[in-house]
Amino acid sequence: MKFPTAKPASPATRALEVVPPSGPTAWLTTFTAGAMTFLCVFALALSLASGRLATRWSEALAKTATIRLSAPEEQVQIQTDAILATLATTPGIASYRLIDDDETRTLLEPWFGPGLPVEALPIPRLIEVVEADPPYDSLGLKQRLTAEAPGAILDDHTRWRRPLAEAASRIRLLGVLSIALIGATMAAMITLAARAALATNAQEIRVLRLIGARDSYIARAFVRRFTLRTLGGAAIGAAAGLLGVAALPAADAAGGFLTGLGFTGWGWLWPLALPTLAAIVAFLATRRAAFQKLRELT
Amino acid sequence: MISFENVAYSYGGGELLSDVSLKLAPGSFHFLTGPSGAGKSTFLKLAYAELKPTAGRVTLFDNDVTKLSRDDVARTRRRIGIVHQDCKFLDHMTLAANMALPFTVSDRESDPRDLDDLLSWVGLKHLADALPPQLSGGERQRAALARAVIVDPDVILADEPTGNVDWEMSLRILTLLVELNKMGKTILVATHDLNLIRQAKAQIQARVLRIAKHRVQLAGADL
Numbered sequence: 120m121k122f123p124t125a126k127p128a129s130p131a132t133r134a135l136e137v138v139p140p141s142g143p144t145a146w147l148t149t150f151t152a153g154a155m156t157f158l159c160v161f162a163l164a165l166s167l168a169s170g171r172l173a174t175r176w177s178e179a180l181a182k183t184a185t186i187r188l189s190a191p192e193e194q195v196q197i198q199t200d201a202i203l204a205t206l207a208t209t210p211g212i213a214s215y216r217l218i219d220d221d222e223t224r225t226l227l228e229p230w231f232g233p234g235l236p237v238e239a240l241p242i243p244r245l246i247e248v249v250e251a252d253p254p255y256d257s258l259g260l261k262q263r264l265t266a267e268a269p270g271a272i273l274d275d276h277t278r279w280r281r282p283l284a285e286a287a288s289r290i291r292l293l294g295v296l297s298i299a300l301i302g303a304t305m306a307a308m309i310t311l312a313a314r315a316a317l318a319t320n321a322q323e324i325r326v327l328r329l330i331g332a333r334d335s336y337i338a339r340a341f342v343r344r345f346t347l348r349t350l351g352g353a354a355i356g357a358a359a360g361l362l363g364v365a366a367l368p369a370a371d372a373a374g375g376f377l378t379g380l381g382f383t384g385w386g387w388l389w390p391l392a393l394p395t396l397a398a399i400v401a402f403l404a405t406r407r408a409a410f411q412k413l414r415e416l417t
Numbered sequence: 418m419i420s421f422e423n424v425a426y427s428y429g430g431g432e433l434l435s436d437v438s439l440k441l442a443p444g445s446f447h448f449l450t451g452p453s454g455a456g457k458s459t460f461l462k463l464a465y466a467e468l469k470p471t472a473g474r475v476t477l478f479d480n481d482v483t484k485l486s487r488d489d490v491a492r493t494r495r496r497i498g499i500v501h502q503d504c505k506f507l508d509h510m511t512l513a514a515n516m517a518l519p520f521t522v523s524d525r526e527s528d529p530r531d532l533d534d535l536l537s538w539v540g541l542k543h544l545a546d547a548l549p550p551q552l553s554g555g556e557r558q559r560a561a562l563a564r565a566v567i568v569d570p571d572v573i574l575a576d577e578p579t580g581n582v583d584w585e586m587s588l589r590i591l592t593l594l595v596e597l598n599k600m601g602k603t604i605l606v607a608t609h610d611l612n613l614i615r616q617a618k619a620q621i622q623a624r625v626l627r628i629a630k631h632r633v634q635l636a637g638a639d640l
Contacts, residue, residue, distance in 0.1 A: 331495035332522035
């Protein structure tokens with residue numbers, strides 16, 4: 120009799136074979152990973168969209184201000200001229216523009232409906248001011264306007280902007296928190312599944328240890344299996360989530376500074392990274408569970 | 418190879434083994450005997466680092482077992498072939514795959530022809546593609562022996578290898594062990610079957626260790 124001689128081999132798939140196939144419960148890990156990734160895509164879309172919203176609102180509103188003039192009828196034109204003259208001599212203003220009746224009507228239409236007789240209403244005159252870089256001194260302009268045109272009020276939108284931007288960044292925080300929770304839940308579920316699988320296969324593990332298998336070899340079999348399952352499930356989940364997001368109605372142009380719940384530009388890469396991230400989570404969770412469990416066996 | 422120095426082992430309550438000192442020299446053939454529950458299995462487990470001594474020192478291939486890491490234990494076991502009374506296999510893999518497993522787990526590959534030779538040697542060539550649950554007790558014992566020797570270990574530890582088989586099969590397994598010993602392997606067989614020991618002594622220079630009163634003693638020629 121001759122003893123078999125050892126030869127180097129590439130054992131990548133061999134490790135998978137030493138653990139028995141896990142039967143009908145195997146798809147639960149895939150399903151969990153898929154469902155979690157699907158949810159994660161939406162949480163991600165929410166975060167990115169609210170981030171965009173916060174930026175857009177801050178930017179759009181920060182660069183413009185409105186001067187509102189409410190004055191007795193005979194004073195309106197005089198004070199308008201005074202305001203325009205003041206603006207012309209104020210440094211830090213890129214441009215300014217008197218908003219005419221037609222445009223005012225368009226602005227008010229969403230609230231009052233079409234065919235509004237703007238002339239008949241005591242609607243204040245609006246002057247849009249676009250700030251330059253460096254911007255004008257807001258307080259100084261206010262004081263000058265008060266002196267020149269007592270009916271003018273400068274609204275630099277701060278009181279609108281701040282709560283909107285705050286709300287948007289709060290939503291983004293919630294989105295990020297959701298993603299973290301989804302990730303942690305997935306890790307927890309995979310850990311439970313891996314521990315169950317390790318417990319089920321305690322006999323096989325004992326056999327393997329007895330014939331000289333190192334912990335890392337045994338762990339590899341489980342880690343590979345759970346990582347691949349998670350990767351597969353997450354890929355399906357991410358694809359389904361992306362289809363769902365793509366199927367959402369686009370943000371309509373009338374929304375102006377609103378934004379759609381979706382991805383733009385490089386943002387589309389984020390959901391594509393989710394399966395990889397999920398696989399990394401599965402890899403770490405299973406590896407930790409496996410080494411913990413293996414230490415209980417000799 | 419394997420040496421015990423004043424080794425004791427106790428399970429929670431009292432001492433099962435105490436003050437055990439012995440050395441298994443390379444190429445020796447030892448039987449370990451004693452009544453059930455005397456500690457034969459425990460002795461073997463100490464010898465393959467499944468258990469660590471509660472006192473004294475067990476040395477495997479010049480390494481103190483208490484200083485071995487889990488990976489060191491795994492590497493040490495590749496030099497020790499272990500055969501149990503109720504030998505366990507990976508039931509979802511064929512007999513041939515199970516035989517090759519010690520190679521597989523050490524990231525090496527076995528030569529299929531050598532595997533064939535080994536299966537023929539234990540008389541299981543025709544069952545290479547069978548699953549372990551389909552084997553009889555004697556076939557399982559021989560398969561376990563084949564798996565234990567496939568990586569060419571220095572030591573073979575067998576715990577009641579003939580416990581579940583008839584006399585004829587016992588003799589067959591003994592013959593295999595004797596052949597291995599003649600090839601230079603160190604053999605330690607725990608058994609309570611005195612007939613088997615007598616049979617072995619007729620064929621080979623075997624020494625008998627007896628566990629009595631928590632101690633392991635070298636038994637005389639008398640049996």
